[in-house]
Amino acid sequence: MTITEENYLKTIYKLAEAEPGQGVSTNRIAAALATRAASVTDMLRRLAEKGLLAYEKYRGVRLTPEGQRLALLTVRKHRLWEVFLVQQLGFSWDEVHEVAEELEHVQSPLLMQRLDAFLNYPTLDPHGDPIPAEDGAMRRPLHRLLTDLSLDECGTLAALKDTSAPFLQYLDKVGLHLGAQVRILAKVAFDNSLELRVNRDRMVLISAEAGKNLYII
The missing domain is CATH 1.10.10.10 (Winged helix-like DNA-binding domain superfamily/Winged helix DNA-binding domain)
Structure with missing residues (x-):
């Protein structure tokens, strides 16, 4: 396996995971890898010849069991x-x-x-x-989005939907880390921002967009 092939399999796996039950389109793969659709088509043909993915007309590509195994190995x-x-x-x-x-x-x-x-x-x-x-x-693990919690409901911050560096730096700035105990104190009607109590000792106000990227158990 080349590095490029591993990157393709991992990308297809993650895109399929984000939308279960659907094939992954060439355009979605091209966007995720920041490359041209024509280049994606050539690589998909090569991976299909190796038995690592299958193409369904109008439904995109799916990893074969062997393609899934190799993608998960890279993950x-x-x-x-x-x-x-x-x-x-x-x-x-x-x-x-x-x-x-x-x-x-x-x-x-x-x-x-x-x-x-x-x-x-x-x-x-x-x-x-x-x-x-x-x-x-x-x-x-069975996660829920923080924004799905009701008023006064609490949970433990367990995972992140967005793992980009800017978002992680934002969480550091407001003091939200995995394992933190959070309780919904208020949902602001104006912009749906969330007022939280964190670890029972301090208050944090975060945007609705941030809340949509936090998983709670």
């Missing part, structure tokens, strides 16, 4: 490296993505097995995303 490596970078090298959660994008292409199953053991077999990455097991199995 697993990426998320394990993110844990390592945060826990062992002192990276902040907004710094790890680009570095992990490079490390995820290391082709050494033994290295990844030993990294997993060294980290004591983590199940979540620093952003709360589940880490696939070596066989591709992945436990998905």
Whole structure:
């Protein structure tokens, strides 16, 4: 597998995960990878010839079981490296993505097995995303969006929908981190912003857009 092929499979997997039950269109893949649709078509043909994806007319592409396995392997490596970078090298959660994008292409199953053991077999990455097991199995916690909570309802911040560096930096600025206990104190009628109590000791006001990107358990 080339680095480009791995990136395509991972991208198709993530796009399909965002809209379950639907094929992934060439245009969506091109937009996600910031490349031309013609280039995407050529790569999709190559991956199909390798038995890694299937194309359905008018419905886009879907990963085959082998394509899904390889995509999840790349996701697993990426998320394990993110844990390592945060826990062992002192990276902040907004710094790890680009570095992990490079490390995820290391082709050494033994290295990844030993990294997993060294980290004591983590199940979540620093952003709360589940880490696939070596066989591709992945436990998905039952999350709710913060904006779906009712007034005075509480929960634990468990994962993020948006893991971009600017959003992570925003959360750092307002003091919202995974594991925080939050309670909805008010929903502002003017702009749907949310007034929260965090860890029972302070108040935070966040936008509705921010609330739509926070998962609670």
